[in-house]
Amino acid sequence: MTKEINVAILGATGAVGTELIDLLDRRNFPIANLKLLASGRSAGKSLTFKGESLTVEEVTQESFQGIDLVLASAGGSTSKAWAQTIVDAGAVMVDNSSAFRMNPQVPLVVPEINPTAASQHQGIIANPNCTTILMGMAVYPLHQIQPVKRLVVATYQSASGAGARAMEEVKIQAQAILNDQTPTAEILPYPLAFNLFPHNSALNELGYCEEEMKMVNETRKIFGDPNIRISATCVRVPVLRAHSEAINLEFDAPFSVDQAKAILNNAPGVKVVEDWQRNYFPMPIDATGQDDVLVGRIRQDLSHPCGLELWLCGDQIRKGAALNAIQIGELLLQENLLHPSKTVAVSVGQ
Amino acid sequence: MTKEINVAILGATGAVGTELIDLLDRRNFPIANLKLLASGRSAGKSLTFKGESLTVEEVTQESFQGIDLVLASAGGSTSKAWAQTIVDAGAVMVDNSSAFRMNPQVPLVVPEINPTAASQHQGIIANPNCTTILMGMAVYPLHQIQPVKRLVVATYQSASGAGARAMEEVKIQAQAILNDQTPTAEILPYPLAFNLFPHNSALNELGYCEEEMKMVNETRKIFGDPNIRISATCVRVPVLRAHSEAINLEFDAPFSVDQAKAILNNAPGVKVVEDWQRNYFPMPIDATGQDDVLVGRIRQDLSHPCGLELWLCGDQIRKGAALNAIQIGELLLQENLLHPSKTVAVSVGQ
Missing domain, CATH: 3.30.360.10 (Dihydrodipicolinate Reductase; domain 2)
Incomplete structure (x- = not known):
């Protein structure tokens, strides 16, 4: 049986964020804990996952402790702001924004097309434009x-x-x-x-x-x-x-x-x-x-x-964003690509 | 001063027909009489031209007597059905349907592009697809x-x-x-x-x-x-x-x-x-x-x-249909291309 992991969604209240929550459920993604993160403006909202109500938390420096996989969909500036923190916490970020897509250190992956590129990741994998x-x-x-x-x-x-x-x-x-x-x-x-x-x-x-x-x-x-x-x-x-x-x-x-x-x-x-x-x-x-x-x-x-x-x-929103991001997560699990050497942080200066 | 001519609109109640009526007014097309023609279903309706109410008439064999220019916009089968009658009556038909566009005897004209083609007409000029x-x-x-x-x-x-x-x-x-x-x-x-x-x-x-x-x-x-x-x-x-x-x-x-x-x-x-x-x-x-x-x-x-x-x-509806048709009418007037030898009827068998 697949090991269950801790997943965080950054930008949980947006159109892609809510689709991510729905797809994680419907695809039976092996989740131990799901953390919903957003800006202070959206914190406190309730969203349903597998029939349970989850409260959206404001993202902080401590949000990513113990998290294995972050599905980020809160825009490029938010992704840039939190990437280093996420990688330092030992999580892998699958980023739906355009922030890192053309960074040569960051694989840009569509699992049906270039799944092997994922193995080159240094903590961040970019989800392409829809x-x-x-x-x-x-x-x-x-x-x-x-x-x-x-x-x-x-x-x-x-x-x-x-x-x-x-x-x-x-x-x-x-x-x-x-x-x-x-x-x-x-x-x-x-x-x-x-x-x-x-x-x-x-x-x-x-x-x-x-x-x-x-x-x-x-x-x-x-x-x-x-x-x-x-x-x-x-x-x-x-x-x-x-x-x-x-x-x-x-x-x-x-x-x-x-x-x-x-x-x-x-x-x-x-x-x-x-x-x-x-x-x-x-x-x-x-x-x-x-x-x-x-x-x-x-x-x-x-x-x-x-x-x-x-x-x-x-x-x-589905294959053009949320589904592809979750498929990347599934690929990381399947190929045992989570938890790379944590000290190799990606350059976030792009 | 330009000679005023008798104009008929065939298909007067459609989207292009009503635009033709409006444009004939706004462009001061030199009209002696305007006749509005349509199928029996639309006959009896009233439409306004230059502030006057005109009654739509059902098209018949006699509709085109004395008409110089017919602007047809009632679909291909209607154009085919009436083309010979129109030409026999000595009028020129500017046809907005696709019925005659690829007929080698029929010029297909955009006045800004191929105005000289109009001079080859034999009673019918086709208005191209929008x-x-x-x-x-x-x-x-x-x-x-x-x-x-x-x-x-x-x-x-x-x-x-x-x-x-x-x-x-x-x-x-x-x-x-x-x-x-x-x-x-x-x-x-x-x-x-x-x-x-x-x-x-x-x-x-x-x-x-x-x-x-x-x-x-x-x-x-x-x-x-x-x-x-x-x-x-x-x-x-x-x-x-x-x-x-x-x-x-x-x-x-x-x-x-x-x-x-x-x-x-x-x-x-x-x-x-x-x-x-x-x-x-x-x-x-x-x-x-x-x-x-x-x-x-x-x-x-x-x-x-x-x-x-x-x-x-x-x-x-404008340049893609009605305006171009009226510009062809203006070209016919300007180049004195109305009333060609009436006996040269176009082949309507296409």
């Missing part, structure tokens, strides 16, 4: 058979990507518009209900936003292929939960559609959804609450003899 | 300077593309979801509110839907370039009006971003909308009710040295 995970799940199985040379992606990202409050804001905006009132925007920069806009993360000098650069750089790191050429357009759409992506792939030689379908039908964590008669393909409402990434519209690229087009939908 | 018009407006000015070799596009298409009833359905669905009820779908195949799905037009043997093939084939015809390679992914999104498109362009040689912006800044019917500080780019709510196609996020393609990425939003 759109990157979802894309990797559909693209890597093909990339293994024939390397992807070039990838062009356009995303359709739900409000959940901006957190629980953004999801609530979109509903409030929708109700205002239905009532012939002018919607207001506080969490997101512009009204999202019945509207959409390019992803509002910071732009680099070439005009690409951070979200797009995550898809470029994180995919290269996860695939272990610095040569794959990627360009992305990230867009927020008025969907509550689950992201969609239109992906164009270019290979060095033709890749048959039938072979691609067969490969994706057998890929772990991927479900091919295609019903041409009903014109039924992956939709966010069907991907919501699902572990699998739904892939469909697998077809020859009409503009290139060595190209394929794909369409996918995946639950951004 | 997503095709919007894309052409942004791409053709660049294509003129350096030919586009390959184009990959992903669309974000509003409910208006499926008509006024679809727009209403999305609102009803949204209200149901906000009330924690299950939404129903009657006009569109699946719920669109807080959801999205690949365009539901019929699929060909390669898995491309009609909407996607329109973007491929119509663009080639309008640009007069059968060699441009195009692949498209068309998606319906829960936006009420105005379509968006993420466009990836590949040229034979590098195309500088600064030059592209300068060209698009001077392109007729195009407005460059880019504010990097505010992360403000084209959005459907800003494109709604605008004549111009809003273009932004003009940037170097990170995956190809000869590539550019673009983002656009355009009013699907």
Whole structure:
């Protein structure tokens, strides 16, 4: 029987945090004790785990004593602030923020793609960006058979990507518009209900936003292929939960559609959804609450003899965040990768 | 002073029909008489033109006597059913349906792109598909300077593309979801509110839907370039009006971003909308009710040295349909292309 471990969730009250609590239960993660941590603002709230009410505690220097695994989902600055404390306490941090993802000392892991990278950890393992995970799940199985040379992606990202409050804001905006009132925007920069806009993360000098650069750089790191050429357009759409992506792939030689379908039908964590008669393909409402990434519209690229087009939908909070983090935890347990030499602290100066 | 002509709108009560009526007024189209035509179901309704109430008439064999210009927007089967009658009556039909677009005898015209094609008409001129018009407006000015070799596009298409009833359905669905009820779908195949799905037009043997093939084939015809390679992914999104498109362009040689912006800044019917500080780019709510196609996020393609990425939003009913049709009418007047030899009837057998 698997040894039970002590787990802490940092950022327990957020959209990903509550999903982590739910998934730890449903996946029967071997937990001795679960500690729910958050900022002082959320401390004192009660959340339910396995039918028991747990009180959210404010994170302090002492919070991580005796903890084996920390699932962190409270934003980059919180992760940076507590990483050293967590590692010093002998715990491993699986970090859902972008703080350490591109740090060469930190493995960036999707268990279906690069599980062996986890063994290199020095106390921190990064969970990739949601759109990157979802894309990797559909693209890597093909990339293994024939390397992807070039990838062009356009995303359709739900409000959940901006957190629980953004999801609530979109509903409030929708109700205002239905009532012939002018919607207001506080969490997101512009009204999202019945509207959409390019992803509002910071732009680099070439005009690409951070979200797009995550898809470029994180995919290269996860695939272990610095040569794959990627360009992305990230867009927020008025969907509550689950992201969609239109992906164009270019290979060095033709890749048959039938072979691609067969490969994706057998890929772990991927479900091919295609019903041409009903014109039924992956939709966010069907991907919501699902572990699998739904892939469909697998077809020859009409503009290139060595190209394929794909369409996918995946639950951004599930496989795009919480599920992947827990799968990393399961991998650490399975490969006996918890409790590394505690004195090798990662550089948190990134 | 321009001669005033007799105009009929076939399909006057639809989303495009009502926009045609409004635009004929606002653009001071030189009208002697305006006749509003529709099916028997809509006959008897009243619509306002220039402050006067006009009664919608049921279309009959006699409807087009004395008419100079018919703006048709009642669907492909209605256009096919009445085309010969219209041409025989000596009128020119500007058809918004897809019925005649790929007919070699029928010019397919975007006045900013291929105005001279209109002179070849034999009684019918086709108005292109909305997503095709919007894309052409942004791409053709660049294509003129350096030919586009390959184009990959992903669309974000509003409910208006499926008509006024679809727009209403999305609102009803949204209200149901906000009330924690299950939404129903009657006009569109699946719920669109807080959801999205690949365009539901019929699929060909390669898995491309009609909407996607329109973007491929119509663009080639309008640009007069059968060699441009195009692949498209068309998606319906829960936006009420105005379509968006993420466009990836590949040229034979590098195309500088600064030059592209300068060209698009001077392109007729195009407005460059880019504010990097505010992360403000084209959005459907800003494109709604605008004549111009809003273009932004003009940037170097990170995956190809000869590539550019673009983002656009355009009013699907305005420039994507009604405005373009009226501009064709204006072109016909200006170039004296109404009343061609009446006996040359077009083949309507396509």
